Amino acid sequence: MPYSNNNNPTHNYKMNTKILKGFSYELGPIRPPSEGQDRSLLVRATINCPWNRCLFCRTYRNQKFVYRKVEEIKNDIDIAKGLHDALNAASLNIGHNGNVDNETLMALINGNPEIYSEKHVGPIELQSRLQSLLNMANWMASGARTVFLQDANSLIMKTDDLIEILHYLKQEFPTIERITSYARSQTASSKSLADLKKIHEAGLSRLHVGLESGCDEVLKYMKKGVTSDGHIKGGKKIVESGISLSEYVMPGLGGKKLSRSHAIETARVLNEIDPAFIRLRSLIIRNGTDLYDRFEAGEFEPVSEDEAVEEIRLFLENLDCNSYLASDQMSNLLWEIEGQLPGDKKALLKILDKYLDKSEEDRMKFRLDRRMKSYLSVYGGLEEGLARKINNAIESMENRSSDMSSKVEDAISALKKGFV
């Protein structure tokens, strides 16, 4: 639900603040695309990443991992419940029958200026109050069905604590149908199968695991903190426990040197695990990561976008499992690589071949167009410097200039810097 400040004074709703435990709950920085802001209630079960060493990652860089107390998490759930009830009451009050829409949201915001205006609240607190309210409003508008437990590896919590949180969530919000979270393979393999089964029975439906690669050399270089055997052990245990498993693969992570073994070994590991989902999220070398420094020093040589497509083709060719393969991340060039394996394998290979069979110039045009669409889908527009680079690239393609390739690559890499 877009938050737009269309002030309608006839639709203000004053909430009973005495029954609320607070106005904002903790929100972590990321969630999987499939748990996007319109779908899942976000509950921050732990803070940051307990590993925090992967070379390509900067999400929690320099942030200390924190276990939250069960009481703190429950308090956040209570706050979320209070906001839920306030939005529901606001909706009934303005005659929207419990449906939460933009008017309901604005009725609550405008009716409570002492809580939601800069005149009464500092800007940081105001922002977190609005973010929590918006998360709750979006969740309710989407049917209040799915919950995502943040941050990077909340499976690391003590089993009993995690189970207590899962029970409490379901008790407070009976509409919940699915609860998911991120986890590391290493953590899953160190939990007993009995514990994972208990967690599943308590309500954890799915785990998203950053497999990234099944190639030991890549895993070691990237300091992933797990071997291919560890991935297999952790992954198989999750599958056996009944928890649905979504494994993330990072095309390009082997660089030019290890591209082939990265593709083949990753397929081998996934064939053993046979997860419900395999999701592609191509490598982006982000400024501020250790990998960026190695790239700048010439130590890591990334694959080109065309080589990444060839790598995905090799990976897919070697996959022999029953997973749903998705390419639902803006870092990927070919979003249409999506289907149920093994049935859709041939059709998916055809999509890859169709791209690879294009002329070099057509591939270039396609890539620029795709990257621009991805960028615009998030930001809605281009800032001046970026627009200039893109215009230069388009002009050079129209004129078939000798520097066309470098101008297109320059524009694409500038666009990719903005990818989330």
Ligand code: SF4
């Ligand atoms: S385990 Fe995940 S969140 Fe933690 S450093 Fe690695 S990629 Fe980042």
